[in-house]
Amino acid sequence: MVHQHFTSVGALTVWENIALAARWPLRHARARAAKLLNERHVALDVDATAERLSVGLRLQLELQKAFSIEPAILLLDEPTGVLAPQEVIELFRILKGFVAAGGTAVLITHKLDEALTYADAITVLRRGVVTLDRAPGSPAATRSELLTAMLGGSLAVETTPAPVASPGAVVASAHGLDLRAGEVVGIAGVEGNGQRELLRSFDTSGYIPEDRTTEGSIQEFSLTENLALRPSLTGLGMRWDALRHRMAELIEQYRIVATGPDAEMRSLSGGNQQKMIVARAFEGAPKLIVAENPARGLDVGAAREIFARLRAAAADGAAVLFYSTDLDEVVTWADRVVVMAAGQLLTPPLGADRNAIGALMVRRRGVS
Numbered sequence: 001m002v003h004q005h006f007t008s009v010g011a012l013t014v015w016e017n018i019a020l021a022a023r024w025p026l027r028h029a030r031a032r033a034a035k036l037l038n039e040r041h042v043a044l045d046v047d048a049t050a051e052r053l054s055v056g057l058r059l060q061l062e063l064q065k066a067f068s069i070e071p072a073i074l075l076l077d078e079p080t081g082v083l084a085p086q087e088v089i090e091l092f093r094i095l096k097g098f099v100a101a102g103g104t105a106v107l108i109t110h111k112l113d114e115a116l117t118y119a120d121a122i123t124v125l126r127r128g129v130v131t132l133d134r135a136p137g138s139p140a141a142t143r144s145e146l147l148t149a150m151l152g153g154s155l156a157v158e159t160t161p162a163p164v165a166s167p168g169a170v171v172a173s174a175h176g177l178d179l180r181a182g183e184v185v186g187i188a189g190v191e192g193n194g195q196r197e198l199l200r201s202f203d204t205s206g207y208i209p210e211d212r213t214t215e216g217s218i219q220e221f222s223l224t225e226n227l228a229l230r231p232s233l234t235g236l237g238m239r240w241d242a243l244r245h246r247m248a249e250l251i252e253q254y255r256i257v258a259t260g261p262d263a264e265m266r267s268l269s270g271g272n273q274q275k276m277i278v279a280r281a282f283e284g285a286p287k288l289i290v291a292e293n294p295a296r297g298l299d300v301g302a303a304r305e306i307f308a309r310l311r312a313a314a315a316d317g318a319a320v321l322f323y324s325t326d327l328d329e330v331v332t333w334a335d336r337v338v339v340m341a342a343g344q345l346l347t348p349p350l351g352a353d354r355n356a357i358g359a360l361m362v363r364r365r366g367v368s
Helices: 014-022 029-039 055-067 085-100 112-118 143-151 195-199 223-227 231-236 240-253 270-282 300-315 327-333 354-361
Strands: 073-077 104-108 122-126 129-134 170-174 177-180 184-188 206-208 288-292 319-324 336-341 344-346
Touching: 014 029, 014 055, 029 055, 055 085, 073 085, 085 104, 085 112, 085 354, 104 112, 112 143, 122 143, 129 143, 143 300, 177 319, 184 195, 184 300, 184 327, 184 354, 195 288, 195 319, 206 270, 223 240, 223 270, 240 270, 270 288, 270 300, 288 300, 300 319, 300 327, 319 327, 327 354, 336 354
Parallel strands: 073 104, 184 319, 184 336, 206 288, 288 319
Antiparallel strands: 122 129, 170 177, 336 344
16 A cells, blocks of 8 residues: 555655565665665665755555555555656656556545546445446546536536736735735645745735645634634634534535534544635635645545636735645646745746646756
8 A cells, every 4th residue: 555645654764664565684684675775766765864865765665565565466555656747757667667567456536537548447335335336348438427426516627727817916925926906816836845835924814724624724613613723713712602603604504514613623534624624724815825735635626616616816906825746736726836945946948738837846956
């Protein structure tokens, strides 16, 4: 199993992490790990600590940990969410080699193009029920069919957001990046290149953190109590009846699936927790909204709804800045795309496609 969130121990070396996963005796484990990487033509330094690796190399380490037990079936949960386009191609090259050697790879993904391009068979689950199952040799599934199977009915209609007509006044600036009213700016970049620090340099209470469970909420608190954590709502003087009433309104407005305003945050699904955090961030109509990976780990419908909310906030006059590891989300939903690589902000050429943007994402400092 290759989990969506990496399981390597950051303080351990590459070979120590592989030995830990494979349960090898430490004696000769370094040599066995080096042999494994050499046979698979993997450019990983066996003595490098996991915490020093790039995100792409950390995913590679997760793969090699799984390969170290010589699996017949390899399960991968959203493995491409942290990769640049070129790294995605390399991942699927590795998986095709594994399959050609007799293995079976099962990929869990919300990215339709990946399923359509690389999968031999496709199964769609919606609320625990199989809604589409295409075995090898069956007619190829279409994008429209996948959307219908995943979302159902009219929800499957894809729309492309209209670009902002003309941005308004500058709302905030940092590190040479101006954010204007009515505009959605998307940051593209491989994780660990400084985008997290950039987003957190802006002073805003309209903030959607990347990790909804550890930074975005207190899981044991009720929805009402989590709503009270919003700084701009402290003026209510902790009037719990008013807060509970407002939370009930937000549940209906944002279609949050919960038993009510007193439900514990941890009782909600990931998508509904994210809706709650987005709803809280929008309270008080902030002039600046900053979001880190606002749709990470969400299905197509939930992701689209959250980005539609961000664009609606911009249409109402807010400046919106978001970062996503999913380049397609950035290209689709942003009025303007800025790339962050090795701590530098790079502006793609006018009309640059996703491949050109992806090339900038993996550029290293000082390399043209």
